[in-house]
Amino acid sequence: MSTHPLIESLRPPVATILDTLATAEARYCLGETTTFEPAKIHAAWPEVFRPETVSALRAAGIAEGAGRPFVALVLQALIEAETTPLHALIAEREKAVTVTDASGARVDLARARRSAARDVTAPQQHLHERYDREVAPLWLESQQRRLALVTAAGYRDLIDYADRVQRHDLDRLEREAREFLDVTRAQYESIRRPRFAAGSCTVAQLIGAARTTFADPVDLATCLPLLHALVGELGLEFDPRIRLDLEARPGKVPGAYCLPVRVPDDIVVAVSASGGVGDCRPLFHEVGHALHFAYTGPDLPVDGRRMGDEGLVEGWGVVTENMFLHHGWLNRSFSRRTATALGHDTAQRLLIVTRAQCVRLLFAVDAARRPAAPTELRSRYDQLMADHLGARPGPIEYLEVLCGDFVSATRLRSWEFGTSIGGLLAHEIGPDWPGDPRAGRWLREHWRVGVTHTATEAIDRWAAPPVSLAAVAENLAGSMVHAC
Numbered sequence: 001m002s003t004h005p006l007i008e009s010l011r012p013p014v015a016t017i018l019d020t021l022a023t024a025e026a027r028y029c030l031g032e033t034t035t036f037e038p039a040k041i042h043a044a045w046p047e048v049f050r051p052e053t054v055s056a057l058r059a060a061g062i063a064e065g066a067g068r069p070f071v072a073l074v075l076q077a078l079i080e081a082e083t084t085p086l087h088a089l090i091a092e093r094e095k096a097v098t099v100t101d102a103s104g105a106r107v108d109l110a111r112a113r114r115s116a117a118r119d120v121t122a123p124q125q126h127l128h129e130r131y132d133r134e135v136a137p138l139w140l141e142s143q144q145r146r147l148a149l150v151t152a153a154g155y156r157d158l159i160d161y162a163d164r165v166q167r168h169d170l171d172r173l174e175r176e177a178r179e180f181l182d183v184t185r186a187q188y189e190s191i192r193r194p195r196f197a198a199g200s201c202t203v204a205q206l207i208g209a210a211r212t213t214f215a216d217p218v219d220l221a222t223c224l225p226l227l228h229a230l231v232g233e234l235g236l237e238f239d240p241r242i243r244l245d246l247e248a249r250p251g252k253v254p255g256a257y258c259l260p261v262r263v264p265d266d267i268v269v270a271v272s273a274s275g276g277v278g279d280c281r282p283l284f285h286e287v288g289h290a291l292h293f294a295y296t297g298p299d300l301p302v303d304g305r306r307m308g309d310e311g312l313v314e315g316w317g318v319v320t321e322n323m324f325l326h327h328g329w330l331n332r333s334f335s336r337r338t339a340t341a342l343g344h345d346t347a348q349r350l351l352i353v354t355r356a357q358c359v360r361l362l363f364a365v366d367a368a369r370r371p372a373a374p375t376e377l378r379s380r381y382d383q384l385m386a387d388h389l390g391a392r393p394g395p396i397e398y399l400e401v402l403c404g405d406f407v408s409a410t411r412l413r414s415w416e417f418g419t420s421i422g423g424l425l426a427h428e429i430g431p432d433w434p435g436d437p438r439a440g441r442w443l444r445e446h447w448r449v450g451v452t453h454t455a456t457e458a459i460d461r462w463a464a465p466p467v468s469l470a471a472v473a474e475n476l477a478g479s480m481v482h483a484c
């Protein structure tokens with residue numbers, strides 16, 4: 001790890017800031033407090049969260065090397081400080097502007113938007129026009145402010161920033177995404193066509209309609225013992241660092257998430273059970289994060305423990321989530337019928353979700369290169385959705401994707417990383433690696449370096465199969481059952 005004096009001087013305050021943020025977030029998520037306001041915590045550290053921190057790292061020539069995590073942290077906080085007031089304004093405007101709904105009643109835009117998301121058959125032209133005129137400019141303004149901060153910090157544009165600081169390599173991802181959309185088109189259409197006419201569903205509706213039913217129950221009660229068995233067979237442990245919080249209770253933020261309160265000593269995995277397989281895959285995903293953090297070397301500096309490349313961090317979640325695509329593990333964990341159906345269900349769902357993320361990536365990259373007015377941006381997004389998904393987007397989806405900081409790139413890279421690591425373990429240890437303590441040893445050894453490497457650096461260094469969405473597509477195809 002770097003011993004550059006500038007990095008050394010930033011580590012102590014940043015370690016304190018990140019611990020403070022993580023503690024506050026955990027208290028909020030677990031229902032112990034009702035608010036989580038990172039901006040207030042950032043504001044208490046004006047000597048860290050200022051443009052000068054970034055310019056000093058650039059002047060020292062380490063902004064894209066050892067200083068990269070610090071540049072990302074500071075710029076992210078500055079962007080949030082600039083854009084949060086606009087998001088409050090957007091919420092206000094959505095309440096103030098009204099439209100006439102199908103039954104002739106006046107409703108505010110927020111409400112109209114929510115009902116339009118539920119009912120894709122209702123005409124939406126009027127809502128879109130109002131939204132694009134009255135509210136979309138505020139979204140674009142927030143994107144402009146993000147761009148202004150990033151260019152003031154010395155990056156050419158948002159793509160340059162994403163490549164050099166977030167390490168996305170968007171040109172490569174764009175090519176991969178196009179190829180993935182081509183290669184998986186026929187498979188995807190075989191899922192969509194029997195269920196919906198082109199343009200008559202949203203992605204969420206298609207996922208819902210494509211859901212498989214299983215011969216045996218697949219839920220938290222059946223999957224939790226399987227998870228404990230897997231961790232045990234790998235020679236790994238939850239205790240004493242990882243705590244599972246699996247009860248739904250008032251005040252606890254719903255969903256599944258991992259809270260690295262202290263890395264590596266205090267990690268919480270939270271799931272609020274809602275029933276069925278929908279609780280299981282996220283549980284395995286979050287436990288992948290938890291194990292990675294819990295086995296991170298305690299002596300690493302803060303930037304090696306918790307400020308890493310999101311593609312790598314998310315990728316470790318994919319490694320364990322992908323148990324649901326692993327034939328050997330599925331077959332020894334479930335009856336044959338359920339194992340096959342579960343692998344198929346997982347692959348089908350991931351195929352839809354990955355295609356949707358590819359579309360989001362193509363749109364976001366294109367919009368960053370060719371900015372345009374709201375109506376033009378909307379029509380480009382609608383076209384991509386129609387071409388590749390045969391689906392209708394939600395009313396403001398294009399704006400959320402546009403201002404979403406290339407989250408799609410993180411998702412796509414995490415699937416690439418998880419698939420590559422699975423391939424490496426199958427090659428090194430054998431196809432049944434999930435039951436093998438040697439795989440556990442390999443994982444422990446590679447988790448120890450925490451987030452020292454980016455996903456691509458790690459894959460190169462560990463000689464894992466190259467990251468590619470084609471490998472993701474192949475892995476999914478291996479679990480799909482084709483109707484004949």
Ligand SMILES: [Zn+2]
Pocket residue numbers: 285286289313314317
């Ligand atoms: Zn995750």
